[in-house]
Amino acid sequence: MTPLERFKKFLSSQNLRMTDERLLVLDEVLAGSGHFTVSDLIARVQAKSESMGRSTVYRLIPLMLQAGLIFEVSIREGRGEQVYEKSDTPRHHDHLSCEICGAVIEFEEDAIHDLEAKIAKRHGYRLCRHVHHLRGICSSCQENLITEAVGARGGSFKTL
Amino acid sequence: MTPLERFKKFLSSQNLRMTDERLLVLDEVLAGSGHFTVSDLIARVQAKSESMGRSTVYRLIPLMLQAGLIFEVSIREGRGEQVYEKSDTPRHHDHLSCEICGAVIEFEEDAIHDLEAKIAKRHGYRLCRHVHHLRGICSSCQENLITEAVGARGGSFKTL
DNA sequence: TTTAATGCAAACGATTTGCAGCGAA
DNA sequence: TTCGCTGCAAATCGTTTGCATTAAA
Numbered sequence: 001m002t003p004l005e006r007f008k009k010f011l012s013s014q015n016l017r018m019t020d021e022r023l024l025v026l027d028e029v030l031a032g033s034g035h036f037t038v039s040d041l042i043a044r045v046q047a048k049s050e051s052m053g054r055s056t057v058y059r060l061i062p063l064m065l066q067a068g069l070i071f072e073v074s075i076r077e078g079r080g081e082q083v084y085e086k087s088d089t090p091r092h093h094d095h096l097s098c099e100i101c102g103a104v105i106e107f108e109e110d111a112i113h114d115l116e117a118k119i120a121k122r123h124g125y126r127l128c129r130h131v132h133h134l135r136g137i138c139s140s141c142q143e144n145l146i147t148e149a150v151g152a153r154g155g156s157f158k159t160l
Numbered sequence: 161m162t163p164l165e166r167f168k169k170f171l172s173s174q175n176l177r178m179t180d181e182r183l184l185v186l187d188e189v190l191a192g193s194g195h196f197t198v199s200d201l202i203a204r205v206q207a208k209s210e211s212m213g214r215s216t217v218y219r220l221i222p223l224m225l226q227a228g229l230i231f232e233v234s235i236r237e238g239r240g241e242q243v244y245e246k247s248d249t250p251r252h253h254d255h256l257s258c259e260i261c262g263a264v265i266e267f268e269e270d271a272i273h274d275l276e277a278k279i280a281k282r283h284g285y286r287l288c289r290h291v292h293h294l295r296g297i298c299s300s301c302q303e304n305l306i307t308e309a310v311g312a313r314g315g316s317f318k319t320l
Numbered sequence: 321t322t323t324a325a326t327g328c329a330a331a332c333g334a335t336t337t338g339c340a341g342c343g344a345a
Numbered sequence: 346t347t348c349g350c351t352g353c354a355a356a357t358c359g360t361t362t363g364c365a366t367t368a369a370a
Contacts, residue, residue: 017344017349038334053352058335081334096285105283115272116294123265124299125256131293134276139284177324177369198359213327218360241359 003030003069003088010067021056024049029064029086035073037081071129098138163190163229163248170227181216184209189224189246195233197241231289258298 001009007026011018028044029036042057061084064070073083094112097104112132120127161169167186171178188204189196202217221244224230233243254272257264272292280287 015349019344019350021351051352055336055353056351059350061335096280096283098285105285107279107283109275109279112272112275115269115275119267119269120256120294120296123256123267124302125258125265125294125296126302127294127296129295131291131295133291134280134285134287135289135291136280136285136287142284142286175324179325179369181326211327215328215361216326219325 007064007067007069011063016063021049021052022060024052025057025060026064026069029070032086035083035085037083039081094132096134096136098136103138167224167227167229171223176223181209181212182220184212185217185220186224186229189230192246195243195245197243199241254292256294256296258296263298 004026008018011022025041025045028041028048032041032044038057038061042052042054045052045057061070065072069087070084071087073085094108095104095106116130117127164186168178171182185201185205188201188208192201192204198217198221202212202214205212205217221230225232229247230244231247233245254268255264255266276290277287
């Protein structure tokens with residue numbers, strides 16, 4: 001069953017209707033590659049259909065969430081907008097980032113995935129995805145902390 | 161060095177000033193237990209000092225972040241406000257939640273912590289904290305999916 | 321005395337909602 | 346024909362900012 005068919009099924013199961021606008025937005029979501037923001041989506045959709053209203057797109061978001069076509073990415077970029085992700089995107093959410101300079105390293109550790117699977121199973125969950133952030137201080141920022149006269153920041157970060 | 165002393169040091173290192181208002185907000189942050197929201201904080205502070213302005217509290221947030229007294233919790237509740245956490249709160253951010261009903265299970269797995277430490281070390285990071293979310297479908301929601309005539313949702317969740 | 325900090329109100333940006341007309345089922 | 350959907354504009358909500366005033370250093 002394609003995502004589109006699935007969504008149509010979802011709509012009719014909820015007594016909701018399929019419309020040209022929804023189809024267009026949906027196409028755009030499925031065509032896109034991974035993460036997106038509502039304003040991204042609006043821009044892309046409006047490029048194809050000038051008249052598309054912002055609220056139509058906003059109103060479609062909770063439906064796509066419910067239907068499982070997309071999900072919320074838990075990190076918002078800055079103060080800004082919610083980021084969403086197509087639900088068939090591969091799930092690589094393991095990163096290690098620096099609290100100070102923001103540098104991000106992505107990592108992949110099978111042993112951790114195995115443990116995650118074990119934990120989910122232990123609690124009877126079927127695992128869909130995972131978000132795993134490690135945050136610390138990268139080596140160059142550690143050096144800066146030592147060199148800095150102040151030292152105020154250094155002392156304030158706990159080591160796990 | 162107490163958090164308060166640390167903050168004073170931070171302020172003077174940046175040519176910033178300590179004021180009664182900042183002291184009051186800081187006390188409230190330190191007195192509180194764990195998570196808080198800016199409006200929480202404002203309410204608590206205004207209970208003690210009627211005249212405290214919202215912007216004073218908002219303006220203090222980035223300073224406390226920089227000084228390492230608090231940090232942002234990456235999950236915002238709903239559409240709402242940013243959640244912050246006092247930086248000396250114990251870091252238990254391992255949870256397993258259900259995509260459908262939202263049920264949350266907290267877990268603690270030493271083997272995972274060990275692996276995290278190893279990964280951080282491998283990249284030269286000093287680990288401060290971590291956020292680890294597993295998301296899936298809990299056992300009772302799995303049963304509902306099977307029973308439901310529609311099945312629209314069930315098909316849309318991938319199993320890792 | 322210098323200049324950062326304050327409270328207030330207005331400004332902002334993302335999201336939501338009320339409404340009258342439109343159109344899928 | 347019904348009632349959900351649309352675009353629009355106005356409304357919210359959290360957060361930021363401009364400004365004249367106050368006060369820390």
